[in-house]
Structure formats: C-alpha cells, structure tokens
Amino acid sequence: MDFNDIYVQPISAHEHFTRHNISLDVLRLDAMHPIVSGNKYFKLKFYLQEAITSKANGVATFGGAYSNHIVACAFACKEAGIPCTGIIRGEEPAVYNATLMDAKKYGMHLHFVSRQDYRDKESLKKKFNTLYWINEGGYGNAGAEGVKDIFNYIPGFEKYHWIVCAVGTGTTMAGLIKGAAPNQQVLGISVIKNNFSLEAGIRELLPEKNKLQELHVLHDFHFGGYAKYAADLIQFMNETWKKNRLPLDFVYTAKAYYAIHSLIKNKYFSNSEKILFIHSGGLQGNRSLPENTLQF
Numbered sequence: 001m002d003f004n005d006i007y008v009q010p011i012s013a014h015e016h017f018t019r020h021n022i023s024l025d026v027l028r029l030d031a032m033h034p035i036v037s038g039n040k041y042f043k044l045k046f047y048l049q050e051a052i053t054s055k056a057n058g059v060a061t062f063g064g065a066y067s068n069h070i071v072a073c074a075f076a077c078k079e080a081g082i083p084c085t086g087i088i089r090g091e092e093p094a095v096y097n098a099t100l101m102d103a104k105k106y107g108m109h110l111h112f113v114s115r116q117d118y119r120d121k122e123s124l125k126k127k128f129n130t131l132y133w134i135n136e137g138g139y140g141n142a143g144a145e146g147v148k149d150i151f152n153y154i155p156g157f158e159k160y161h162w163i164v165c166a167v168g169t170g171t172t173m174a175g176l177i178k179g180a181a182p183n184q185q186v187l188g189i190s191v192i193k194n195n196f197s198l199e200a201g202i203r204e205l206l207p208e209k210n211k212l213q214e215l216h217v218l219h220d221f222h223f224g225g226y227a228k229y230a231a232d233l234i235q236f237m238n239e240t241w242k243k244n245r246l247p248l249d250f251v252y253t254a255k256a257y258y259a260i261h262s263l264i265k266n267k268y269f270s271n272s273e274k275i276l277f278i279h280s281g282g283l284q285g286n287r288s289l290p291e292n293t294l295q296f
C-alpha cells in the first residue's frame with residue numbers, strides 16, 4: 001500500500017463556488033492503490049493488531065460480492081501475514097466477479113452463505129469461533145480509531161471549515177469527528193435509504209468529549225438506495241471526470257460529491273468557507289457497472 005501517493009486535489013473554480021467564494025479540495029485516498037483504496041484500509045489497521053494479539057487462528061469478516069471491505073480485508077491480511085475468511089452474502093456464483101477474484105487472489109478463503117443465513121451473523125460467528133471477527137464494513141471503535149490517521153495526510157487540515165465524507169456504517173465519519181479540530185464540522189452523506197439508526201451508531205463510536213455535539217448527516221442523497229443509481233448520477237460522474245479528472249465510485253463517493261455541489265448551489269455553506277471532501281476510494285466497485293457506462 002503506498003501512502004505516499006495520497007494527495008490533495010484542488011477543484012478549480014466553478015460558477016457556484018466563485019459566487020460564494022467557496023473553495024473545494026479533495027483528499028485522494030483512492031490514489032493509494034488501484035483496487036484496495038480509500039478508508040477501508042485505515043479502518044482495518046487496529047483490528048488486525050487486535051487479531052494478532054488475540055492469537056486467533058485468523059481473521060473473518062462479512063460482505064457482499066462487490067464489497068470494498070472484503071477486498072481491503074483480503075489485501076491487508078495478506079500484507080500482515082494473517083489467514084482470512086470472507087463470509088459472502090449469496091450463493092457461490094459459477095463465475096466469480098472481479099471483486100471476488102481479487103479477494104481470492106489475495107488469499108482470502110471465500111465462504112458463501114444464503115441471504116437468509118447471512119442475516120444470522122451470530123450463528124456464523126459460532127461456526128468459526130476460533131477466528132477474530134471484524135464487523136461488516138469494519139464498523140466499530142478500532143475502525144474509527146484507525147481513521148484518525150487520515151489527518152496525517154491532509155497538510156494544514158485545520159484550515160478547512162468542513163470535512164465531507166460518504167457514509168455507510170458511519171465508522172469513517174466517527175473517526176473524522178474524533179480527529180477533527182474543534183472548529184471543524186464533519187458532514188456525512190448517507191448512501192443508504194432510511195438508515196434511521198445511523199446517528200445512534202455514530203454516537204456509539206464517539207468519546208465523551210464528542211458525544212453530545214450536533215451530528216451533520218444528510219439522508220437525501222442515496223439516489224434510490226444502497227448501490228442504486230440512475231442516469232443523472234452516471235452523467236455527473238462522467239462530467240466530473242471530464243472537468244476535473246476526478247474518478248468517483250457510484251456507490252459512495254459520487255453521491256457524496258454530488259451532494260456537495262447541490263449544497264453549494266443551495267447555500268448550505270457560508271461564504272468563504274473551505275471544504276475538504278474525503279475521496280474514500282471504492283473505485284473497484286465500478287467494475288459491476290455495464291461496460292462503457294463510465295468514460296474512465
């Protein structure tokens with residue numbers, strides 16, 4: 001994993017930005033690795049340390065067939081020399097998709113379970129009880145703690161008024177809140193429809209000093225639900241690529257980045273505020289789109 005490749009990309013002036021004197025930068029975590037990019041690798045660090053100290057026989061975790069978390073976990077375990085098992089939602093396909101092929105290539109043992117069995121996580125954990133379990137999506141305190149390290153890759157991070165990220169489990173957002181300067185706001189864009197337990201899940205991961213602060217989470221930019229998309233989102237992704245050479249993934253970052261543009265237009269931010277968008281990666285997931293959907 002090459003952390004040296006992470007950089008901040010300034011987004012050149014846009015009509016709406018200049019009118020309100022808003023500046024927007026993007027932290028390119030996606031530049032770390034072509035497949036294993038973004039926030040997932042940060043979230044895994046302390047889990048893997050715990051797995052090693054616990055002397056478990058290996059690591060196990062859950063995910064869907066296109067999961068960024070599954071590939072990242074496979075890769076991180078390979079690097080750390082830890083055997084790992086991925087419990088994959090759904091029957092084993094006759095032909096593996098690119099995500100599953102990568103996970104397998106990195107040495108993960110793939111164990112497919114029906115959608116019904118997948119829901120009963122406790123029974124699955126019992127079945128593999130000598131393994132160290134990481135929650136689906138890396139949700140948890142160790143995950144949020146690992147995310148704090150992202151700040152080390154943001155030169156002069158205190159200058160930003162807003163740090164914006166896409167939100168699934170909320171672990172990344174919790175880590176950003178923990179690591180942010182006192183004057184900074186973290187804004188999370190939920191990519192799951194009607195995820196009403198999200199805020200409570202985020203608060204659960206916050207230390208006392210942050211527990212009572214206002215959480216800025218928006219629930220209106222899921223585009224129909226998790227991993228759902230429509231032509232306008234795809235068009236936005238292609239335009240963003242053309243204008244700024246910024247590749248986005250359709251599950252997370254495109255929705256959050258779209259939200260930022262819509263919010264700027266609607267004066268959500270104050271004049272002269274500086275925004276940093278965390279590009280949390282996930283580009284490998286675009287391989288599930290039909291060919292020629294994207295121009296990058």
Ligand SMILES: *Cc1c(COP(=O)(O)O)cnc(C)c1O
Nearest residue numbers: 168169170171172252280281282
């Ligand atoms: C998993 C993921 C997220 C969401 O992270 P959480 O910590 O679960 O909220 C955001 N962006 C990308 C690209 C992801 O893969």
